[in-house]
Amino acid sequence: MATQLQIARTGTISDEVKFVADVENVDAELIRENIAAGRLVIPANKLHLKTNLRPTGIGRVITTKVNANIGTSSVRCSVESELEKMRAALDAGADAIMDLSTGGNLDEVRQQLLAQCLVPFGTVPIYQMIVDRNVEDIDGEVILKVIEKQAEQGVDFFTIHAGVLREHLPLLENRIAGIVSRGGALLAKWMLYHNKQNPLYEMFDDLCDILAEYDVCFSLGDGLRPGAIADATDKAQIAELRTLGELTARAQEKGCQVMVEGPGHVPFDQIQYNMQIQQEICHGAPFYVLGPLVTDIAAGYDHITSAIGGTAAAFYGASFLCYVTPKEHLGLPDADDVRAGVIAAKIAAHAADIARGLKGAAERDKKLSAARTNLDWQTHLGESLDPQTAERMHRQACREIGVEELPSADYCSMCGKAWCSVRINKEIREAIKKQDAAKK
Ligand code: SF4
Numbered sequence: 349m350a351t352q353l354q355i356a357r358t359g360t361i362s363d364e365v366k367f368v369a370d371v372e373n374v375d376a377e378l379i380r381e382n383i384a385a386g387r388l389v390i391p392a393n394k395l396h397l398k399t400n401l402r403p404t405g406i407g408r409v410i411t412t413k414v415n416a417n418i419g420t421s422s423v424r425c426s427v428e429s430e431l432e433k434m435r436a437a438l439d440a441g442a443d444a445i446m447d448l449s450t451g452g453n454l455d456e457v458r459q460q461l462l463a464q465c466l467v468p469f470g471t472v473p474i475y476q477m478i479v480d481r482n483v484e485d486i487d488g489e490v491i492l493k494v495i496e497k498q499a500e501q502g503v504d505f506f507t508i509h510a511g512v513l514r515e516h517l518p519l520l521e522n523r524i525a526g527i528v529s530r531g532g533a534l535l536a537k538w539m540l541y542h543n544k545q546n547p548l549y550e551m552f553d554d555l556c557d558i559l560a561e562y563d564v565c566f567s568l569g570d571g572l573r574p575g576a577i578a579d580a581t582d583k584a585q586i587a588e589l590r591t592l593g594e595l596t597a598r599a600q601e602k603g604c605q606v607m608v609e610g611p612g613h614v615p616f617d618q619i620q621y622n623m624q625i626q627q628e629i630c631h632g633a634p635f636y637v638l639g640p641l642v643t644d645i646a647a648g649y650d651h652i653t654s655a656i657g658g659t660a661a662a663f664y665g666a667s668f669l670c671y672v673t674p675k676e677h678l679g680l681p682d683a684d685d686v687r688a689g690v691i692a693a694k695i696a697a698h699a700a701d702i703a704r705g706l707k708g709a710a711e712r713d714k715k716l717s718a719a720r721t722n723l724d725w726q727t728h729l730g731e732s733l734d735p736q737t738a739e740r741m742h743r744q745a746c747r748e749i750g751v752e753e754l755p756s757a758d759y760c761s762m763c764g765k766a767w768c769s770v771r772i773n774k775e776i777r778e779a780i781k782k783q784d785a786a787k788k
Pocket residue numbers: 758759760761762763764765767768769770771
């Protein structure tokens with residue numbers, strides 16, 4: 349039972365590679381080659397594949413993917429509400445789900461979510477390691493037990509913060525926001541208390557063995573990602589990235605698929621450099637970024653700040669965007685926040701795919717533009733990234749102009765009938781056609 353990476357290295361095209369190639373409308377050999385080179389991953393736990401997983405590829409030669417984080421907290425903890433959030437994310441087009449639950453029965457929440465999750469499903473196992481114990485009490489046995497348990501449940505990718513090292517901690521001295529990653533902060537606390545190296549780093553080979561057995565993909569966590577614009581691209585972030593590069597090579601050597609996680613809060617002008625340096629240091633492994641958020645001052649609108657950064661990131665090198673919801677920094681998102689976050693990230697991903705000239709990326713745009721020009725509202729609304737919202741807004745506009753049926757509206761409340769350039773254009777085109785016909 350080999351991993352997708354090991355299979356690809358033998359030159360074989362697996363069923364999962366075929367599936368991804370069909371969905372992406374590319375040659376299966378291109379997918380295989382990129383997996384073999386460590387530049388593309390298909391996070392697909394063998395056990396999740398046996399139940400309901402539809403394989404998804406993540407890499408630069410195919411469309412940019414979007415992840416939605418959901419999960420309970422100690423304050424709000426209901427499986428039903430997490431299922432509702434997952435449904436909202438998938439309806440809005442999320443390509444992957446991460447369960448970041450920290451409240452309630454984590455095994456139960458995960459199991460119920462996985463049972464209904466058709467897309468790659470990720471977790472951050474260290475969260476479960478501190479259930480009912482202090483972080484200082486985590487030991488090797490606890491680490492292996494939790495990771496094995498979650499792999500057995502069918503989790504497809506794990507965020508593993510193995511790159512935060514003891515020697516990186518003094519580099520944080522001048523930071524404004526310190527460590528904002530929960531996993532990074534917990535491990536830093538553990539290292540300071542025990543005066544020892546990060547246990548996930550020390551046990552990395554053992555972790556590789558478990559992940560390879562189930563083909564769980566590594567998502568090497570950026571525990572020292574900047575959480576403020578002023579901290580971006582600092583020594584601590586780059587030092588950790590260098591360790592992530594070393595771990596990428598080690599995990600791939602052991603047959604594991606690897607993605608690398610990235611920042612965070614990054615000013616727009618530093619995004620290109622951040623993408624390039626990751627690709628260089630981490631041997632082209634798919635880059636999975638949180639945002640990046642291009643300003644710190646948009647509380648309540650951070651789905652927008654991250655979409656701006658996400659477009660640039662996906663244009664310059666990222667393959668996978670983690671969404672950010674409007675509630676970022678403010679509270680636990682609900683289903684509406686999840687929906688808004690996914691749509692914003694989908695816009696960012698799609699805009700980047702068009703700009704980098706990905707084959708077929710602009711076809712849907714062309715179709716929608718033609719429909720818009722022809723006042724074909726049904727196609728216009730249906731091809732939108734968020735048809736539900738588009739239709740609700742258009743129905744409201746129709747009521748304002750006294751039109752009941754959507755297809756019959758030949759203008760909207762924005763400009764009014766006499767000023768509707770789309771309608772006027774249609775009339776001009778029809779008049780020219782008539783004149784041309786008369787001349788023949
Ligand atoms: S009224 Fe204005 S906004 Fe509405 S369809 Fe016509 S041109 Fe477009």
